[in-house]
Amino acid sequence: MGDEMKLRKEELVENPTARVPVCLCLDVSGSMTGAPIEELNQGVRLFFESLSNDEVAKYSAEVAVVTFGGFAAQKHFDFGSLASQTVPQFQAGGGTPLGAAVGLAVDMLEARKKEYSSTGIDYYQPWLVLMTDGQPTDDISGAASRTVSLIENRKLTIFPIGIGPQADMSVLAQFSPKRSPLRLKGLNFREFFEWLSKSVSRVSQSIPGTNVPLDEKGIKGWSEL
Amino acid sequence: MGSVKDILRWLLMMEDHAPPSTYPNNKISRRKEALYIGKRGSQNGAGIVTLQREELEVADPDAILNKLHDGMATVDPQSVRVLVDTSSLMQPDAERAFETYWVPWVKKHGIRLAVPHKVIQEIERHRKARGTSREGIERRQAADAAHELLTRMESRGIVEVYGGSEESFADNVLQMVIVRFRIKYHLWLLTQDRALVADVLKLSNAQSVQTSKTIRCLRIGTGGCLQRWNQRPDGSVWYSPALAEAAFHPSGPFQLCSGHPDLERKLLRVTTVPGDSEWVLSPAGKKHRLTKALGAGGEGRVFLTDTGLACKLYSQERLTETLRRKLQLMVSHPIESEGLSWPIDLALNQSREFVGYLMPVARGRQLQRTVFVKPLLFQHFPHWTRRELVTLALTITQTVQRLHEHNVLLGDINPLNILVDNERSVFFVDTDSYQVEAFPCPVGTPIFVAPELAGQDLSKVLRTFNHEHFAVATLVFMMLVPGKPPYSHTGGADPAGNVREGHFPYPLGEKKSQGVPDGPWRFIWSHLPRYVKNDFHKVFTDGERPTTADWVKLLQRYLNDLESGFVSKDIFPKEFRRVSREETERFGGTWHTCEACGEGFGDRQKELAPPILCPRCRNRPVTRTCDLCGEAFEMRASREGNPEIQWPLCPKCRARRTTLICIDCGAQFNFPGTEELFYKKKGLIRPRRCPQCRKQRKTSGV
Numbered sequence: 026m027g028d029e030m031k032l033r034k035e036e037l038v039e040n041p042t043a044r045v046p047v048c049l050c051l052d053v054s055g056s057m058t059g060a061p062i063e064e065l066n067q068g069v070r071l072f073f074e075s076l077s078n079d080e081v082a083k084y085s086a087e088v089a090v091v092t093f094g095g096f097a098a099q100k101h102f103d104f105g106s107l108a109s110q111t112v113p114q115f116q117a118g119g120g121t122p123l124g125a126a127v128g129l130a131v132d133m134l135e136a137r138k139k140e141y142s143s144t145g146i147d148y149y150q151p152w153l154v155l156m157t158d159g160q161p162t163d164d165i166s167g168a169a170s171r172t173v174s175l176i177e178n179r180k181l182t183i184f185p186i187g188i189g190p191q192a193d194m195s196v197l198a199q200f201s202p203k204r205s206p207l208r209l210k211g212l213n214f215r216e217f218f219e220w221l222s223k224s225v226s227r228v229s230q231s232i233p234g235t236n237v238p239l240d241e242k243g244i245k246g247w248s249e250l
Numbered sequence: 251m252g253s254v255k256d257i258l259r260w261l262l263m264m265e266d267h268a269p270p271s272t273y274p275n276n277k278i279s280r281r282k283e284a285l286y287i288g289k290r291g292s293q294n295g296a297g298i299v300t301l302q303r304e305e306l307e308v309a310d311p312d313a314i315l316n317k318l319h320d321g322m323a324t325v326d327p328q329s330v331r332v333l334v335d336t337s338s339l340m341q342p343d344a345e346r347a348f349e350t351y352w353v354p355w356v357k358k359h360g361i362r363l364a365v366p367h368k369v370i371q372e373i374e375r376h377r378k379a380r381g382t383s384r385e386g387i388e389r390r391q392a393a394d395a396a397h398e399l400l401t402r403m404e405s406r407g408i409v410e411v412y413g414g415s416e417e418s419f420a421d422n423v424l425q426m427v428i429v430r431f432r433i434k435y436h437l438w439l440l441t442q443d444r445a446l447v448a449d450v451l452k453l454s455n456a457q458s459v460q461t462s463k464t465i466r467c468l469r470i471g472t473g474g475c476l477q478r479w480n481q482r483p484d485g486s487v488w489y490s491p492a493l494a495e496a497a498f499h500p501s502g503p504f505q506l507c508s509g510h511p512d513l514e515r516k517l518l519r520v521t522t523v524p525g526d527s528e529w530v531l532s533p534a535g536k537k538h539r540l541t542k543a544l545g546a547g548g549e550g551r552v553f554l555t556d557t558g559l560a561c562k563l564y565s566q567e568r569l570t571e572t573l574r575r576k577l578q579l580m581v582s583h584p585i586e587s588e589g590l591s592w593p594i595d596l597a598l599n600q601s602r603e604f605v606g607y608l609m610p611v612a613r614g615r616q617l618q619r620t621v622f623v624k625p626l627l628f629q630h631f632p633h634w635t636r637r638e639l640v641t642l643a644l645t646i647t648q649t650v651q652r653l654h655e656h657n658v659l660l661g662d663i664n665p666l667n668i669l670v671d672n673e674r675s676v677f678f679v680d681t682d683s684y685q686v687e688a689f690p691c692p693v694g695t696p697i698f699v700a701p702e703l704a705g706q707d708l709s710k711v712l713r714t715f716n717h718e719h720f721a722v723a724t725l726v727f728m729m730l731v732p733g734k735p736p737y738s739h740t741g742g743a744d745p746a747g748n749v750r751e752g753h754f755p756y757p758l759g760e761k762k763s764q765g766v767p768d769g770p771w772r773f774i775w776s777h778l779p780r781y782v783k784n785d786f787h788k789v790f791t792d793g794e795r796p797t798t799a800d801w802v803k804l805l806q807r808y809l810n811d812l813e814s815g816f817v818s819k820d821i822f823p824k825e826f827r828r829v830s831r832e833e834t835e836r837f838g839g840t841w842h843t844c845e846a847c848g849e850g851f852g853d854r855q856k857e858l859a860p861p862i863l864c865p866r867c868r869n870r871p872v873t874r875t876c877d878l879c880g881e882a883f884e885m886r887a888s889r890e891g892n893p894e895i896q897w898p899l900c901p902k903c904r905a906r907r908t909t910l911i912c913i914d915c916g917a918q919f920n921f922p923g924t925e926e927l928f929y930k931k932k933g934l935i936r937p938r939r940c941p942q943c944r945k946q947r948k949t950s951g952v
Contacts, residue, residue, distance in 0.1 A: 039769055039770065041738070041771075043735070043745050080623075081666070142741055144767060147738050147742065
């Protein structure tokens with residue numbers, strides 16, 4: 026095992042905190058050029074910053090990023106400790122291979138869960154944050170049936186978010202049988218990512234039952250009906 | 251006393267404060283607050299059953315009233331004013347007397363005790379005195395204690411210091427005050443000063459015909475009881491025996507309740523909840539200005555106030571009558587314990603509506619942000635060894651024990667509610683969520699919730715000590731094995747699921763380790779003393795739960811062993827504990843010699859399969875090349891000699907499963923990585939038939 030891999034494994038097993046794996050699945054197609062992609066970049070940076078600043082979330086949140094633009098989905102980076110990741114800067118361009126991206130994201134989440142399980146690390150239900158501003162340019166049915174089956178078996182939580190007026194909400198709804206997709210208010214990426222990082226912190230706090238209640242009020246801060 | 255004008259102003263101000271309208275009518279006894287009938291095993295309409303009844307002799311504030319006024323039940327407590335003298339504050343049992351009598355009195359009637367400014371000056375004078383005689387030293391100490399007591403009572407709104415710092419004509423002023431106000435109020439003077447009492451009583455007796463109001467003098471007796479001063483016809487004074495028993499501390503245990511209460515959730519109508527720089531009132535009328543926001547959560551916000559207390563203010567959707575009653579119960583039952591953010595008083599808004607509560611300020615960082623994450627542990631406590639860790643566990647468990655002795659169940663014991671200042675000083679916060687009498691703790695944290703409670707609506711369940719003991723055991727485990735939940739194991743999943751599954755992977759004696767998580771945890775476990783491992787297995791494997799007191803004793807024993815050097819002081823030992831030959835043979839094991847390093851080691855088994863390696867050598871990683879893919883990988887040395895693994899495969903290849911289709915029957919079958927190697931060595935690529943068809947061909951001789 027190379028030294029780097031050894032370090033990664035050490036970091037993984039020496040941190041006993043129960044993990045919340047979050048995969049951001051982000052649209053960087055041509056239509057996001059300009060203000061949208063800039064706001065998205067800022068929002069993602071804010072997300073990483075606020076997670077790193079919260080000493081509890083810092084050790085429990087694990088973030089991976091998959092983007093879809095051009096013709097393919099791209100794994101920007103895989104799960105790992107927050108400290109070792111550098112925040113990416115996205116460029117917009119190309120089509121919207123949404124199906125491939127979601128498929129890749131689910132693969133990554135499943136692989137990470139296996140790693141947790143095989144090393145004896147507790148983890149909470151993973152989150153898939155899906156953001157798109159338009160129509161997919163590939164076949165989404167395969168990926169959608171995977172997410173639907175995972176969600177119904179309570180093995181995945183998904184946040185489908187539509188950006189802007191062109192986003193196809195019915196497409197997003199296909200991935201999410203329990204939660205209807207929300208539309209981002211304008212380009213309020215920052216508000217959304219702030220809410221997301223707070224929600225991640227809440228997962229490890231006291232709860233009245235077994236389901237973590239999301240901050241429903243907070244959602245109104247960045248979404249519109 | 252301060253100037254007459256000051257006293258006048260004080261007395262007039264007291265008048266303007268009508269009894270708070272939202273203040274509960276405490277004529278209803280505490281029992282009704284708890285929704286039960288206090289007989290053993292009885293049940294009330296709401297389905298609450300009491301388990302035990304404590305014969306509490308709590309000083310009923312009005313009992314003093316009756317005794318002082320010879321059973322004149324018509325005396326209205328609102329017409330009584332209490333003045334406190336220096337001598338009584340400096341009494342050794344003053345604190346006891348205050349807690350037993352005056353605190354309940356003030357909380358019930360809402361009128362503070364008056365302490366003239368002259369008293370402050372006298373106390374300061376005593377504190378600064380330089381006498382070296384024994385009396386001098388004792389007086390200084392008593393003055394220090396009096397100062398402490400006064401400060402605390404003032405911040406709690408029990409006493410109010412009155413008057414300016416002008417020079418006062420002490421006794422003269424006192425008499426003038428009494429003359430002026432005895433017509434309107436019953437005056438009670440609390441003093442140990444015999445001569446003063448003689449004068450005051452003479453004055454009061456001389457004019458007793460003109461008014462129905464009386465003057466009484468009281469003193470603090472041994473043990474903190476209250477005694478009444480009386481005057482003989484010749485003018486000399488004597489004091490009565492205690493007016494009420496001082497034996498019981500008012501903070502005796504709460505009633506223990508069980509069952510499934512369904513408490514009312516109707517919201518209170520509250521106009522506004524104060525925010526930054528605004529202020530709250532205590533029911534007795536003391537103002538607290540909110541100076542600094544300390545934190546915010548799902549329930550509300552916590553502020554620092556200008557009186558040195560902290561204040562928790564709930565968001566409007568949390569303010570219910572039930573919550574108010576719960577806090578009222580807690581407030582009327584102080585638990586003075588260092589390191590406990592117990593509610594001191596209710597907090598009201600300007601319209602005197604309930605909005606939150608006041609509590610001592612807490613110090614320290616959450617357990618989750620210190621002990622439970624290794625880099626943070628070393629950042630905040632770089633010099634800690636296992637000694638400090640166990641001391642911390644002991645401190646925390648002892649605080650829990652104290653609460654349990656009061657029949658307070660924490661309910662939600664978790665690492666975000668416990669703040670660590672250092673290993674001997676911790677702070678418990680979010681105490682309003684604790685379970686007291688019939689008010690449940692409405693929340694829980696999955697790892698700490700006993701398996702039998704999982705999935706229930708915790709706001710409708712009254713926990714038992716048995717449930718608590720599970721949480722305590724889990725907490726102790728997570729402190730000794732820093733941050734690792736006990737039911738974590740390889741092949742596990744989410745925290746709640748692990749608890750449900752109930753698989754405790756660590757070895758003990760005959761029981762071998764099964765699925766111990768990767769990392770330093772196995773080494774830490776091996777270094778724990780046997781009695782510690784035993785108790786953990788009792789809880790997590792057998793379901794028998796030692797009590798909090800048991801854990802305290804156990805941790806004390808562990809601490810002793812650490813201090814005498816019997817056990818490893820490392821928080822994160824890097825290898826298994828080396829067991830001596832003597833110990834091995836004492837427990838029925840056999841002593842072997844390692845083939846690699848020549849060291850002796852113990853094992854339960856008499857015969858070991860080759861290669862015979864000691865645990866260290868056995869676990870030493872060796873790098874091998876995978877026969878299938880050619881990649882280098884690490885494995886444990888012990889596996890080399892394992893006959894099951896003739897050719898080494900890297901984990902990826904070993905885990906790979908390709909699905910193939912049988913050319914004969916068309917069924918799908920698995921082709922595992924281990925078989926791939928077999929085929930490769932034979933020069934073939936993959937089987938064409940499924941195992942069943944292969945067998946058939948063999949037997950039919952084709």
